[in-house]
Amino acid sequence: MTRCIKLLLVLCVALVIGCGGDPNAGKKPAGTTVPNADIIIGGTTDAAGGDTAATGDAAASADTSKAPQKCETPGTWGCPCKNGDDCDSGYCIEDDTGLVCTNACTSACPAGWQCRQASSSDAIFICLPKFVSLCRPCSAHADCGSQGQQVGSAKCVPLDMGGGFTNGSFCGAACDPKAPCPADFSCNSVELAGEATVGQCTPNNNECVCSQQEIKLALSTGCERTNEFGTCTGQRKCSPEGLTLCGAAVPSAEVCDGVDNDCDGETDEDDAVGCKIYFADNDGDGAGTGLGSCMCNNPGPGYASSGGDCNDIAKTIHPGAKEICNDIDDNCNSATDEPGASGCSVYYKDKDGDGFGDPDDAACVCPSKKPADLIAQAGDCDDTTDKVKPGATESCNTIDDNCNGKIDEEDSVGCKLYYIDIDKDLYGPSDKSKCLCKEDALYTASKPGDCDDNNALVKPTQIELCNNVDDDCNDKIDDGDAPKSCPKVPGVEPACNAGKCGIASCPKGYFDVDGDFKNGCECEADIHYGVDAGSCANASDLTKIGDQGGSGKFAFGNIMPGETGDWFKFEALDNVENLGCDTFHVRVRFISNPGNIHRIDLYRGSCAGASQLCTNETDVSWGVNFSGKPPFGVGTKKPVSQGDVVKSPNPEVGGECKCSPAIGGSGPGAPGMNQCTDNSATFWVRVYLAKGQVPSCATYKIEASNGDFKTDAKP
Numbered sequence: 045m046t047r048c049i050k051l052l053l054v055l056c057v058a059l060v061i062g063c064g065g066d067p068n069a070g071k072k073p074a075g076t077t078v079p080n081a082d083i084i085i086g087g088t089t090d091a092a093g094g095d096t097a098a099t100g101d102a103a104a105s106a107d108t109s110k111a112p113q114k115c116e117t118p119g120t121w122g123c124p125c126k127n128g129d130d131c132d133s134g135y136c137i138e139d140d141t142g143l144v145c146t147n148a149c150t151s152a153c154p155a156g157w158q159c160r161q162a163s164s165s166d167a168i169f170i171c172l173p174k175f176v177s178l179c180r181p182c183s184a185h186a187d188c189g190s191q192g193q194q195v196g197s198a199k200c201v202p203l204d205m206g207g208g209f210t211n212g213s214f215c216g217a218a219c220d221p222k223a224p225c226p227a228d229f230s231c232n233s234v235e236l237a238g239e240a241t242v243g244q245c246t247p248n249n250n251e252c253v254c255s256q257q258e259i260k261l262a263l264s265t266g267c268e269r270t271n272e273f274g275t276c277t278g279q280r281k282c283s284p285e286g287l288t289l290c291g292a293a294v295p296s297a298e299v300c301d302g303v304d305n306d307c308d309g310e311t312d313e314d315d316a317v318g319c320k321i322y323f324a325d326n327d328g329d330g331a332g333t334g335l336g337s338c339m340c341n342n343p344g345p346g347y348a349s350s351g352g353d354c355n356d357i358a359k360t361i362h363p364g365a366k367e368i369c370n371d372i373d374d375n376c377n378s379a380t381d382e383p384g385a386s387g388c389s390v391y392y393k394d395k396d397g398d399g400f401g402d403p404d405d406a407a408c409v410c411p412s413k414k415p416a417d418l419i420a421q422a423g424d425c426d427d428t429t430d431k432v433k434p435g436a437t438e439s440c441n442t443i444d445d446n447c448n449g450k451i452d453e454e455d456s457v458g459c460k461l462y463y464i465d466i467d468k469d470l471y472g473p474s475d476k477s478k479c480l481c482k483e484d485a486l487y488t489a490s491k492p493g494d495c496d497d498n499n500a501l502v503k504p505t506q507i508e509l510c511n512n513v514d515d516d517c518n519d520k521i522d523d524g525d526a527p528k529s530c531p532k533v534p535g536v537e538p539a540c541n542a543g544k545c546g547i548a549s550c551p552k553g554y555f556d557v558d559g560d561f562k563n564g565c566e567c568e569a570d571i572h573y574g575v576d577a578g579s580c581a582n583a584s585d586l587t588k589i590g591d592q593g594g595s596g597k598f599a600f601g602n603i604m605p606g607e608t609g610d611w612f613k614f615e616a617l618d619n620v621e622n623l624g625c626d627t628f629h630v631r632v633r634f635i636s637n638p639g640n641i642h643r644i645d646l647y648r649g650s651c652a653g654a655s656q657l658c659t660n661e662t663d664v665s666w667g668v669n670f671s672g673k674p675p676f677g678v679g680t681k682k683p684v685s686q687g688d689v690v691k692s693p694n695p696e697v698g699g700e701c702k703c704s705p706a707i708g709g710s711g712p713g714a715p716g717m718n719q720c721t722d723n724s725a726t727f728w729v730r731v732y733l734a735k736g737q738v739p740s741c742a743t744y745k746i747e748a749s750n751g752d753f754k755t756d757a758k759p
């Protein structure tokens with residue numbers, strides 16, 4: 045049945061002028077898929093790729109302007125197929141997507157397709173896609189056969205990107221003004237090796253894109269990169285991700301890295317970048333001879349990485365060997381037994397002829413090479429004069445005369461004494477000196493005698509101050525004019541004592557009691573000083589005091605330095621009472637005692653020690669013996685004939701009594717009773733400073749009274 049359909053198609057086609065259409069349709073521009081080129085007819089493949097029949101060319105004009113929808117029903121135009129048996133027309137051909145059914149050209153072909161003779165052996169015309177092999181990856185012209193096109197009209201054209209970069213070879217399509225290229229392609233004259241120049245459609249951007257069929261077949265093409273170093277090849281392949289980039293490496297200078305960098309088929313050849321020169325080393329001493337070869341890898345035994353060996357059969361002779369005094373060039377430096385060779389001796393030049401050579405102008409030479417102007421003795425520090433040499437006398441002349449490395453050292457001829465001067469007062473200790481040509485960092489003073497080199501204010505000629513320091517270094521402290529450094533105080537002369545300013549002397553009757561130099565002699569002695577009351581014999585008389593009570597006698601004064609105390613006396617009168625109470629009671633007390641620094645001693649009858657009633661008191665009493673028994677009251681010091689001494693501050697005695705006449709008119713009264721004797725007596729009072737107290741300008745005041753305890757018991 046299929047064969048019959050084919051015969052009918054042949055008869056129909058004979059009546060048709062052609063199946064022409066748009067010559068530019070049927071090929072997608074760069075960026076879309078590209079078709080394969082084989083022709084499948086009746087389930088077979090026509091490897092010839094078409095013929096050049098005139099009827100076929102004329103029929104190419106039959107074409108439609110708009111393609112119908114592909115594969116409306118199986119077996120019709122555009123439906124997938126494996127061979128012609130799958131197609132209603134009996135023809136299975138290839139387009140961009142793979143094998144599809146086509147139609148005989150009994151009617152116009154779809155847009156992008158053309159009506160051409162199926163094969164040279166078949167008179168049937170069928171619809172074939174235009175430019176089906178255009179932009180297909182290729183390696184030869186045979187890869188570019190085109191369905192229904194003239195055999196050999198499509199060429200395998202390399203796409204030259206410039207700069208030595210060929211981006212692969214792809215199928216072109218024959219073109220001329222009558223048969224132009226599809227959109228995004230241009231008709232260019234292509235000159236192929238060994239062939240005439242032909243017109244071929246090539247992509248405007250020099251790049252192709254794989255079609256779905258080309259991806260299924262994994263078609264590929266070779267590419268290359270070329271520069272001054274060589275040519276490296278690679279491959280581009282149609283993959284599911286599209287046409288791969290060129291895998292060719294960029295040729296570069298050969299480098300010692302185990303890679304064929306310049307793509308010449310050899311790896312790490314001689315003179316590659318990073319190579320190292322190796323020299324033939326026959327004696328194995330580590331140094332070779334000749335120019336050597338630059339190699340990436342060590343060639344092993346028999347080669348050395350350094351050259352310059354001047355004797356490649358003697359292992360002891362090579363560059364870097366120790367030169368020996370042996371008339372041989374041991375170190376290959378083109379010199380024999382040069383200075384410094386092993387076994388050499390050091391010699392020095394003696395230009396001034398003083399027998400000592402310049403140590404800075406020396407050479408160690410082999411004996412056979414010693415010059416005549418060298419000597420063995422060194423040590424000269426100035427070889428321009430014979431006056432400077434080891435052993436010469438050092439003088440103060442800014443020259444190292446004796447070549448000991450020191451200039452104008454201590455004790456040089458012409459030196460002078462300098463003293464250490466730590467405090468920089470221009471004087472130094474007499475026992476710390478050096479004889480120098482000039483002062484140094486430590487010994488700077490030219491004058492001796494400093495007795496304290498840590499204090500710039502202590503030195504000879506310094507004015508002596510009152511500071512407990514020997515300022516002028518005369519071995520005396522605070523002497524001479526030291527008091528003149530003390531502040532002036534009107535009316536007194538200053539003095540210096542143990543580094544402190546004081547008063548030399550006060551005017552008569554005045555004293556510096558508080559030791560404060562600033563207020564001078566602040567205390568004036570009382571009227572008793574130096575005139576009265578200075579002793580018991582010169583006691584100040586307070587006259588008589590009766591025992592009737594009332595106001596007593598008062599006395600004032602102060603105790604100055606050097607005084608032992610002030611003495612006072614008074615006569616206490618005991619008036620006789622007739623059978624009444626005896627009121628005789630003597631009391632002496634302080635009315636004023638600033639600072640509680642003064643004390644009282646009381647005497648009765650005389651100022652001799654045996655008459656002392658009490659001592660070191662501030663309030664003291666003596667009264668007659670009222671009735672009662674010892675201790676006669678609080679504060680009693682001791683019983684005294686006809687009375688008791690009672691200490692302050694709370695004098696009390698026994699109760700009152702009446703005078704008792706003597707029994708029978710004579711003798712003592714009843715036991716415990718006063719005989720009412722006349723107790724009148726003179727009392728002495730001494731006022732003085734308590735132990736540990738110092739004089740004060742404050743004036744004390746005492747009261748001497750006589751009267752009944754009952755009426756005057758407390759101050």
